[in-house]
Structure formats: C-alpha cells, structure tokens
Amino acid sequence: MLIVDIILGGLILGGMYALVAMGLTLQYGVARIMNLAYGEVLIAAAFASYLLFTAFALSPLVGMILVLPAGFAASWLIYRVLLVPLVRRAKTRDALEVDSILATFGLLFVVQGIAFVLFGGQYYSYSYLSVPITIAGSTIAVNRLIAFGFAVALSLILYAFLMRTRTGTAIRAVAVDPTAASLVAIDVRKVAGLAFALGGAMCAAGGVLVSMFLTFNAAMGVVFTMKALIVVIMGGVGNLLGALVAGLLLGLVETVVARLVDPGLTLVATFTLFLTVLLVRPTGLFGRTGR
C-alpha cells in the first residue's frame, strides 16, 4: 500500500525532526538563547546512551532515566554559569540574541572537542530494536516508531505543562514579554533558566532516541542544529505544537517527494516548503507577530 507507506514513513521521519527541534524551540523561544551548541548536546546524549548500552547493557529507554536529568542539569549549569552574565549585561533582547550566538558558538567547539578527545572522530552505531513491525501492510522499524511515539508524547506532556500549570504559565508569560512578566512578580531569570534546562532535557531525549537508529560521530552535531533550526523557525519560535506540526510536515513532504517524484529532490522540496512558509507567514506557522 503506497499511500500507507508514505503517510506512515513520513510521519515517523517527521516525528524525529520534531523531537530534535522541540528543545531548541524552548531555549530560543523562552530563554531567548540561540543555542548553537544544541546539536553537540544532542550528540553528547547519544554518546551517553551508547556507553550505557554497550558497557552496561542498559536499554536506551531505561538509560533515558539517567540521561534526561543529566541533560537538564548540564543545561541549567550552562545557563547559570555561561549565559546569565550575558543576560545581565544585555540591554535589549536583540543584543542578548547576538551575544548568546557568539557564546554558544564557542561552547559548540568545547563540547565537540571533549567528545573528540573521549571518543575520537570515528562513527558509532549500535543495534537496538532494529526489528520490523507491520502496520496496515507497511513495514517499519520499531526503534523509529518508538522515537515517533516519544516525540508526540513529550510534546503533549510539555504542552499540557505549559498550558495547565502555574510554572508553565510563567514560562509563557516570559516568552511573550519578560518586562511585563517581571511586573507581576515572575522571576524572569529563574524561569528562563528553567526553560533553557527543560530544552536541554528535551534535546537529550532526542539524542538518546536518534542514537537507536542513526550513525553518529563527535562532529555531527551541526547537522542536527541546522535541522532543528529549520523546524523551529518554520513552526514559529517558542511554539511546541508548531515544532511538532512543522517537523511532521517536513517529514511527510520529504517522503512524498522521495516516493512519488525523485529521491534526489528531497532537499529541494524541504527548502521550497521552508521558503513558502516564510513568505506566507514570516513568523512561522504558529508564530505571533509583533513581539
């Protein structure tokens, strides 16, 4: 069944894109940190998961119980140590954005360098749940299906957290207007730090899940940063559901083009879609204007 194949394959690929992008949309949308080292953190989580799996025979899904909090803690620390001085110094949000790009660009090389020293530059890959499952006559790999499931589940949980809880509301308030947020007694810096750390945890989740089926090495972080950036901007900065929809859309378009037109044109299709969205809605699919 070609149609089932395309829809299922596209959703699963798109789920991976969304998963990789959701952490960045939190970090960029709320904490206003354009984290260029995002992909490196993701790769670090992939390495952690590889180590847990090969050395301790710990399933990546169980390993997530360790890697996720570690990603949260490390990101929180990065925010407190590296980024808070920038936040304090920045006169405007735009100035903070530029400063954070420079700072995280440096961080990128630090994290990459550490990974290179520890693991070398060669490729890593392990086999986990790389078994077929047939859904409505279409065969897919279980590990990719799990990653898709996590992408949807995590985004729904986070969405509920942002919409239903007090802390979530504070995070959204900071995203909309940090000055006004501080007027109603929200500790902006603390909330932004929390959002950045949450983004780091999501990023780590992405790293663990993609390591189950993608080959990676110490130098591959930038690939994920770029993909995440496209999804984030297309979905609307800071919007979780936007990232989910944009990711799924990209996956679907790529798969449709690969199956029905020509696999050589998938990149063209991706960027055509990206440009079209930006032309029609410059703030992204779910982005709000006039920040």
Add this chain to the structure above:
Amino acid sequence: MTGYVTRRHAVALLAAASCLVAGAAAQAQNSIKIGYAISKTGPNTGGASITTLPNYQLWVKEVNAAGGIMLSGKRVPVEIVEYDDRSNSEEAVKAVERLATQDKVDFILSPWGTGLNLAVAPIMNRLGYPHLAVTTNTDRAPELAKRWPNASFWLGLPSDISTSFVDVLTKMKNEGKIGANVAMIGVSDQFGIELSTAARNALKKAGFNLVYDKSYPVGTQDVQPLLKDAMAANPDTFIAFSYPPDTLGVTDTAKVLNFNPKVFFVGVGTAFPVYKQRFGENANGVMGIGGWNADSPALKDYFKRHTEAIGREPDRWASPITYASLQALQQAIEKVGKIDREAVIKELQTGTFDTVIGKVKLEGGLLQNVWGVGQWQNGEFYGVAPAAKEGARQVIAPKPAWKP
C-alpha cells in the same frame, strides 16, 4: 703565479666552507619535521579518524621506536606538527602554507578525502612538497598527476571500482548465479556520480537491466523510501554508492524490510570495523568498496600492530594503503639520504617500495591494481575484485538472508 696561488687558496677556502656548511646542516638535522593538517572537526572527521590519522600515529610511533628515519647512515627521529583543518578547504590550504613557511617542516602528509586533497594540491605543488594524496578517488587522477608531478594517487579510479565490480557480476550472470536485474542508488555528489555513471555504462554494456536507478542528497537520514521502491523492482543485484552513515542506514533498513537480493553492495564504510561490529553475522555476504588480502602475513602483522597501538581495527580499504604510502615515503627519503624534496619526489615516481600491501610501484603518479570490491566472509572483508589480483576470493552468492 700569484693568480694560481689565489685560485688554490680560494678552492681550499671553498672546500673548508662547504665542509662547515655541511657540518652545520648535518648537525641541524637532529630530527625530521613532518607536518600535516587533518580534519578533527566537521564532516570529514569520521573518515579522517578511521583511515588517515591512526596510520599517521602508528607510523610515527613505529619509526621513532626504531630510532627514526635513516639519513646517510644515521637514524633521525621524526617530529610532528599537527593542525586541524576543520574539514574546510581554505583552512587546509592555510595550514599547509603555515607548515611550509612558519614551521618549516621537511615533509607534509596529506589531509583526508578527495575534496581537501584537491584543494591543497596546487599549493603543495608550488611549495615543492611531495603530495601523497592517498584518500583521493577521482577519475581525473591521471590528468591531475600530469599537472602536479609531485602528487601521487593511491586508491585507483572510481570507474575502476565500478567496472571491476561489473566484471564480477557478469561472471556470476554467465554462470547463472544471478539474473540481469539491477537496482542502483548513489549519493548525489562527485563521488557518487562518478561511481554511478561508470557503473551504469558498464552494466548496460554487459547486458544488465537497470530496474531502479536513483540518487539521493548527502546527509539523507531516512533511506526507507528508496529501499522500498528498489525492493518493489525485485532486483537480483542491489548497489548503493553510499557514504558511511548511509551505508549503515541502508544495510539496517534492508534488514528491517527483509530485502534480500542475491548480491547486496554498499559503499564507503562497508570496510570499516564499525560495520562488522554493528551487523555481526549479518555482514556475511555483503559486498562493498575496498577489501584486502587478509591472508597475507604482512597485512596480518599490520592488523595486529594497528589494533594494539590504536586500540581498534583498521578499515579494510584505504588504511593499509595509507600506511604503505608512508612506508614508501620513508624508503624514498632513506634512498635519497638527505632532505632533498625534489629528489624524494623523483624517487617516489620511479622507485619500487616494499610495503604492507606488497611491492609498490607508481605508474604515471598512480598506484594501479588496487582492490575495488570486497566481501565480508566469516568476519573478514576479503578482496574479490579485480579477480586477477593475488589473494582474490571467490564471491559468495547468493548473500545469505538477513537474520533477525
């Protein structure tokens, strides 16, 4: 008379002076400075860290353990200057310039990959350094070797890989082991296009039937759409001219889809140790670019030394060739007996060298007759084509079906 005396004095003076200069030079040559720029960050890191850097490290370690390179009767240790070219051709060119003009190194080793080697080739030529462009795989190599006589190319031509593979397929077809249907995918950059084009022409000439023939962009993370269509075309032979991450991805996806063509061929990365580690028994029967004569005692010994010194196995394509190129360089320097780059270039062009891959002699700046295709057989990646090469194994066909 006075004139005669002066002339004699002058000759004596000159002789004395030249002795002094020679003495000073010999004294200065306490070490041979060798520099290289290699990718430690960026997209080339993977290839460089598997094929090139470990062999540089292994070679330097072994040479220095033996006391160094023999320069007119005296062993001189090797000193290393290393830079990261960040997988960027401008950086690589700048690094080579810096190595030559500031660090004043005696020899420069090559970076990893076709792109970077071609980027640094003009400057290596201008500066007069021998350029052992081992990991360069392009059909333009014969022409380039003429343009840059200091450069040499060691991996054969991509078209040779394709045609030697098609020769193997043709033989199998004539023996009735496989049918004529072939599905082919390739990465859409210079490497993939050169290999695919050569294979397409050779396949047509040999009477094969291309039932699926598509390219895909570099960095594609989901090859399932390609494989599903290739599978639907029901080929006897599946060919993927892929890069390492896709090579693993294509194999994994084929396994998940239970896609079992009689011949399964994947590209760069098949020869990497990670392939065996990742697929284990399922690797058996998979064919790919590269291969080596694993039964050769010299290579067995090299394998052991590499694994001990680096902590992991070498790749079974360009690794031993990279090491052999360094042995050739060393032997050329020793034969010349001093740091005379022009003479070393000449020696590399014309000499015969004793290396881990056997006797090596470049022809027209190219190492001819290298392995094009290998096959995993019982945990070892044996060379199978060109079939005339010493140690070539029989192809196992059909490839055993994937085990879950």
